[in-house]
Structures are given as C-alpha cells and as structure tokens.
Amino acid sequence: MNKYIKIVLAFLSFGALCATTEASIGGYISASDKKKFLSTLVKSFTIELDDISKSYYAAKGYKILNEVVPKAYITEQCAHIKQHYKATANVEVLFNALNTWSLLGCDGKLHTDDTIASINSLLQNEKSTTADIRYATEILTQLKLQIPNPAKVAQLIQAKLKEDDSLASIGQALHAASLLGNAGKFAHDRIEDVIVQADEIDGKLLQWEGGLTVTSLLITGLLRLPGATPFTQVQADKFANYLLTRKTVQTPKGILSLLEAAVALAGSSVSPVSISIIGSSQVPQDKPELRIQVSDVFGQPLKPVPSPVIAQSATRISDDVVVLAKQPLISGKTSTEFVLTLDKLDPGYYRVAINAGSHSATITARILGLLTINSLEIGLTDADGSSAPKLSKLSYPTKLDSALKADSSQHLLVKFSISRPVHQAFLRLSSGKKEIVFLAVPDSNKGYKVEVNVASQLAYTGNFDMELILGDSIITNPIRWTLGVIDVNLGPSDSPAPRSLRGPKPEIKHLFRPAEKRPPEPVSLFFSGLTAAPLLVLLILWAKLGINFGNFTGVAIPFHLGFGSILGLFTLFWLKLDMFKTCALLIPLGMITFLAGHRLLSSIAARQKKTEKADK
Structure with a gap:
C-alpha cells in the first residue's frame, strides 16, 4: 500500500x-554545428571583383564563434577593402566594409570626411529608408561619433514607418532607435504590436513572416532597446527552438542572422x-x-x-x-x-x-542490460500426443551430443525460459543455403515455446542445424545458440529434388481461343441489306415528296457536311477502322456538327419569328 x-x-x-x-529548449548549437558554420562562413572571404560587403558575414561570424581568422585572409581582405572602398557607396556596403575593417583589425583609418558627410546627409534626407537610417546610426556609433539631432532622426524614423510599416522596416527602425538615447523611446510603443505578429508553429516555435532574416532582425532589435523586456521566458524559448531548427542554413548571411539572434537571446534576462x-x-x-x-x-x-x-x-x-x-x-x-x-x-x-x-x-x-537463459529443453514428441515427450536439458552454450532423428509422425519441441522478455525470439533451422525460421511464443509458464510439425512445416528430408536467436533493443548481449542437428526423414515421396533458382525459366505456352465460325455469306448479305433499308426508304420518300431546296441557305452547309462526315466515318468503322481510331476522329467531328447544328436551328428560329411578325 x-x-x-x-x-x-x-x-x-x-x-x-x-x-x-x-519548458526548456531541447538542444543547443554544438561544436559540430560551429564547425559546419565556419566551413560555410569562410567562403565569404573569397575575393569577387569590387565586392567589399560580403566578407562582413564571415568576419562577424568568426567573432561570435570566438574563432581566429587566418592571417592570410586578414591581409588579403584588408588590401581588397582599401582598394575598392568608396565614400559614396551604398550605406549598407559602407556599414559592412567599416565593420569588417574593424573586426579584422586592419591597420589605419578607412573612413574619410566624405564618408561622415555622406552619412550625416542620410540622417537629414526625407527620402532615406529606415534601413538607410539604421546603417547610418550604426556607422556613427561604431566610429564613436555623435549622432546629430537625435530627436529629428527619431521623427524621421516615425515618418518612414507611416509610409512602410512592414516587419523588416520596423526591425531596422528598432535598431536605429536603440542608438538614439531618450529620443528612441518611441520604439517601446511598437514592442507589443510586433510580438503579436509572430507566428506560432505547433505550440513549440515562434517566428515572424519573412523567415530567418526578418526573425533575427526583430529579435536583435527588440533586445537592444534600453530598459525593454520584450519577451517572456516561454516566448524566448520558442524563438530559440525556431533558431535551432534553422541550423541547416547554408548561406553566410543566414548563418550570421542565426548567430546574432542566438547571441541576443543568450545574453538577455530570459536566456533560454x-x-x-x-x-x-x-x-x-x-x-x-x-x-x-x-x-x-x-x-x-x-x-x-x-x-x-x-x-x-x-x-x-x-x-x-x-x-x-x-x-x-x-x-x-x-x-x-x-x-x-x-x-x-x-x-x-x-x-x-x-x-x-x-x-x-x-x-x-x-x-x-544482460540477458541470461535460465533453462532450455529440446526433443521430439508424437504428433498425436500418444506418448510423453522426450526432452533433453541443455545449458548455454552447450549443444546436443547426437542428432535428433525425426520422421513425419513427430513434432520438434523447444522450451526455454530467460531472465526477461525479448522482442525477438526465433528458432532457425538451416540446411546448406536453405533456412526456415520459426517464432518462439510465450507459454503459460512465462517461458517460450517453439513447436514444429515435421510433416507439414519442413520441406524435405535432410539434416538441419538448429539455432536459437534471441535479441532486443534493450539487451547488450544478443544470443545465437547452436543447439545441435535434427535428421529429418520424410520418405522418398516427400523429398523432391531441389530446383535450381538460376538458369532459363520454362517456356510459357498460351493457346488463343480459336476463331468462332462465321455465318454463311447469304445470311450476312441479308442482314446488311436490312441495316441499309432505312437509307433506301429515305431515298424513296425524297423521290416521291421532292426535296425542298428553296429554304436551303449557306448556314446549313457546315451542318450537313459534318453530319455526312459522321456517316462516312461510321462506314469506315464498319469496313476497316477500330473503335479507338473511330472515337478519336468522332470527337472533333461531333463537336463541329453540334455547333453548326445549333447555329442552323438558331437561324431557322429567327427566320420563323421574322415571318410571324410580317404576317401580323
């Protein structure tokens, strides 16, 4: 009790x-994941023409993973960036280039006065996007320069959000607002609205529409806001679970997005x-x-x-x-x-x-755990049960001293008990390349039993090796125990010569049903005449009544041609065409005739209405 x-x-x-x-998350970014990330990130160090932007993904990724960039890459990238750097380049390119320059520890100063002037102009230009503003504020902060008039920049960001309030635009705005001090507090009003737009998957994952890039942008942006606690622990865990499902990402930009979001969550107060x-x-x-x-x-x-x-x-x-x-x-x-x-x-x-x-x-x-065999008995019994079975006891791994002699009136019986139930318990009988496997089933005494009907379950006379096979997914010592040999004698009539499984197969002969006897020729001609009788009657009636060509118009020509073609097709079907070819030709002819007939009937009806009005 x-x-x-x-x-x-x-x-x-x-x-x-x-x-x-x-609840917690069920995994983490392991050493093997980091090794795979590095093998992809290093591809961004490949020099491609005047591109000085993409190496940022590798430099930042190496930094997050606490890995040292090889000196050869540092020298090559610093020289390449310095050669192709332009102060008038796109602001995102400038951001990536300046960050790469800093992360790799390149010698000297990359930016110029023109760079600063270009950045400051973006923060005052009403045509700037939220992404332009974000990268401009990031560059000034990195260069340890003051952002001019943060209040005005904040107003510009809010104006841009009225024009474009997409998730990507909001994410850029959050990053920029986090660098504006008190002027950026307006972004706190956006937190609840942004989180509500996150999509939940199976109650375990959270992500935003737009995939990994947008989700990472919003996570990092929300967690950068000073004094903000945007996520609950449950939400943080679900976002982390989503990031872990994206560990298979295979682009440097995607890997960096994953790592930046993971770093932001790990460093927050709700670290998963x-x-x-x-x-x-x-x-x-x-x-x-x-x-x-x-x-x-x-x-x-x-x-x-x-x-x-x-x-x-x-x-x-x-x-x-x-x-x-x-x-x-x-x-x-x-x-x-x-x-x-x-x-x-x-x-x-x-x-x-x-x-x-x-x-x-x-x-x-x-x-x-280990599996042990407590006891095993093996022997032969009479098929009719007229006498008590003669069973021999064996201890693992010994086997029978002599072969069992069995005929068609006997059964082979194996009974054993083991330390715990198993999913796989078989008795295997093999002779040369042939084998028969029997399933051991639990008996009433919590043991296992195999009973083989020699007459009906063994195919031919011969010597069979007996083997007990025990296995399970929770045991460390699966057992294959050779029990001995059984000599089966089924008599000469029950021992057919083994048939080879190779070589040519016997020829398959098929006799087609002979053609049925056709009726005499006079009978065929008589019934052919009967089928043509309606046409003959039609011709006779036309001869007596006469054909009215007065009402014949050009509209009737397509219909009569189509109808005549169908009759001709039926004649060809009767003479030489098969059903499939006939149907293939009948479908287009039938459609043309149907449309032509519909038009003909419409014209006749219109002519009749016109005649009726004239009579009135």
Whole structure:
C-alpha cells in the first residue's frame, strides 16, 4: 500500500511543480554545428571583383564563434577593402566594409570626411529608408561619433514607418532607435504590436513572416532597446527552438542572422535554458549514468546556474509506472554537466522529467542490460500426443551430443525460459543455403515455446542445424545458440529434388481461343441489306415528296457536311477502322456538327419569328 501512496504523491508533486516551471529548449548549437558554420562562413572571404560587403558575414561570424581568422585572409581582405572602398557607396556596403575593417583589425583609418558627410546627409534626407537610417546610426556609433539631432532622426524614423510599416522596416527602425538615447523611446510603443505578429508553429516555435532574416532582425532589435523586456521566458524559448531548427542554413548571411539572434537571446534576462543528453541516451546497466547538460543556446554555462537540478520523475514507458521521484543529479566534469544515476532501474525505455531551477524538460532514456537463459529443453514428441515427450536439458552454450532423428509422425519441441522478455525470439533451422525460421511464443509458464510439425512445416528430408536467436533493443548481449542437428526423414515421396533458382525459366505456352465460325455469306448479305433499308426508304420518300431546296441557305452547309462526315466515318468503322481510331476522329467531328447544328436551328428560329411578325 505504501508503494502506491508514494506513486500518487509523486504524480501530485510533479503536477504542482509543472504549474510553476517553464519548458526548456531541447538542444543547443554544438561544436559540430560551429564547425559546419565556419566551413560555410569562410567562403565569404573569397575575393569577387569590387565586392567589399560580403566578407562582413564571415568576419562577424568568426567573432561570435570566438574563432581566429587566418592571417592570410586578414591581409588579403584588408588590401581588397582599401582598394575598392568608396565614400559614396551604398550605406549598407559602407556599414559592412567599416565593420569588417574593424573586426579584422586592419591597420589605419578607412573612413574619410566624405564618408561622415555622406552619412550625416542620410540622417537629414526625407527620402532615406529606415534601413538607410539604421546603417547610418550604426556607422556613427561604431566610429564613436555623435549622432546629430537625435530627436529629428527619431521623427524621421516615425515618418518612414507611416509610409512602410512592414516587419523588416520596423526591425531596422528598432535598431536605429536603440542608438538614439531618450529620443528612441518611441520604439517601446511598437514592442507589443510586433510580438503579436509572430507566428506560432505547433505550440513549440515562434517566428515572424519573412523567415530567418526578418526573425533575427526583430529579435536583435527588440533586445537592444534600453530598459525593454520584450519577451517572456516561454516566448524566448520558442524563438530559440525556431533558431535551432534553422541550423541547416547554408548561406553566410543566414548563418550570421542565426548567430546574432542566438547571441541576443543568450545574453538577455530570459536566456533560454537547454536541457539535453550528453552523448548517447543508452545507459548500460553496469554503469547506469545518464549525463545531462544544462546550458544556454550555445552550450555555455548559465549565469547563474539554475539550481537545483533534479530528476522529478522517471516513468517506465511500457506500462506508465513511475519508478523514480525527486532524485538530485550530481555535478559532472564541467559546470554544464550533471549525472543521473539509474542503478535501481530494470532495462527498458524510460521517460525522465528533469528540472533545472524553474526550467524543465522531458527526455527519453534507454537502460541496457544482460540477458541470461535460465533453462532450455529440446526433443521430439508424437504428433498425436500418444506418448510423453522426450526432452533433453541443455545449458548455454552447450549443444546436443547426437542428432535428433525425426520422421513425419513427430513434432520438434523447444522450451526455454530467460531472465526477461525479448522482442525477438526465433528458432532457425538451416540446411546448406536453405533456412526456415520459426517464432518462439510465450507459454503459460512465462517461458517460450517453439513447436514444429515435421510433416507439414519442413520441406524435405535432410539434416538441419538448429539455432536459437534471441535479441532486443534493450539487451547488450544478443544470443545465437547452436543447439545441435535434427535428421529429418520424410520418405522418398516427400523429398523432391531441389530446383535450381538460376538458369532459363520454362517456356510459357498460351493457346488463343480459336476463331468462332462465321455465318454463311447469304445470311450476312441479308442482314446488311436490312441495316441499309432505312437509307433506301429515305431515298424513296425524297423521290416521291421532292426535296425542298428553296429554304436551303449557306448556314446549313457546315451542318450537313459534318453530319455526312459522321456517316462516312461510321462506314469506315464498319469496313476497316477500330473503335479507338473511330472515337478519336468522332470527337472533333461531333463537336463541329453540334455547333453548326445549333447555329442552323438558331437561324431557322429567327427566320420563323421574322415571318410571324410580317404576317401580323
């Protein structure tokens, strides 16, 4: 009774804790992800004509990943940027070039007085876009220069947002407003409206329309606003989950967008917490330690480290029984690693709920164990059950001293018991290249049994090697045990010579049904005359009544030609055409005749109405 009370209390405490905890993210940007990012980012260092903009993605990406740019790239890029730098270039190009110059530590000063004048003019030009204003303020801030008249710049941004309030435009405005001091506080009024426009996917992800670039632009812009706390912990986790789904991005610009958004979230007050398994989720029973990592989105230690880190519960998936509750995890080799000891659990699949401070995650672990064979009996029984079976006991891995002699009146019986149930339990009989596999089924005594009807389930006479195969996804020692040999004698009539599976196949002969006897020629001609009789009657009536050509008009010509063509087609079908060719020709002829007939009837009806009016 105490056992059930503990289980109920564990469920209640887990439910109460779930009401006060936040879900965590299930992954992070790992070392292998960073290596893949670097292999793509380095492509941006390739020199292409006078392009001095794209190398910014690589320089900034290397900076975020704390990697050192090779000196050869630094020398090459600095020389290239200096050669092609123009103060009158597009403001985004200037922003990228100046940032690359700074990130690579190039010698000397790149910007000129003309650069500053060009930037200041953009901040006063009513034709400037929000992107122009954002990059201009970024450049001045980077060069440690004062932004002229921040209040006026703020007014210009708000005017531009009235013209273009797209998400991309708002994102650029947020970045610019974050650099204007008190004048940029107007951007706080936009926070709620922007977040409401985020799209939720499956209740787990949040993103904005426009994909990774726009989502990153808005995340970084919102988190840059001084004094703003735009996201709740749940929203931050969902945005982080979205970013983790985009780790497959393969463009330098996309990678930089991903990294910038991840850095912004990791450095915020609602930094997402990653609770994930280190290495494999398979736990061997001889060393039952499940290693858990609690970190930020980059796999780095959290400040402060969430505490306490406990396994709130562990549930066996096969029967939903809670087998562990509120077990603390011990610290591992690093500040992000924690170890959960599962030495008291039987092999199987378990759903483990981990809590790290106010964050929680559910992970699936598989505990592996050894399989032992407790007993095995093998022998032959009479098919009619007239006598008791003669079974021999074997211990693993021994086999029968002599072959079993079986005939068509007997059954082969194998009974065994093992330390735990398995998903795969087979008896394999093989002879040369042929094999027959029988499924072992659980019996009433919690063991397994295989019974083979020698007469009906074995194909031919011969010697068969017997092998017991046991396997499961939760055992570390799958077993293949050779039990011995069975000599099957089914008699000469039941042992057909084996047929070769190779070589030419026997010829397939097919006899078509002979043609049916046709009727005599006079009979055929008689019925042909009957089918032509209506046409003959029509000609006779025309001869007696006469044909009225007075009402014939040019409108009737297409109809009569079409109708005549259909009659001619039927004649050809009768003589030599098949059904498919006839239908293919009949469809266009029928459509033309239908349209021509409709027009003819319309003209006749119009002429009749005209005649009736004239008579009145």
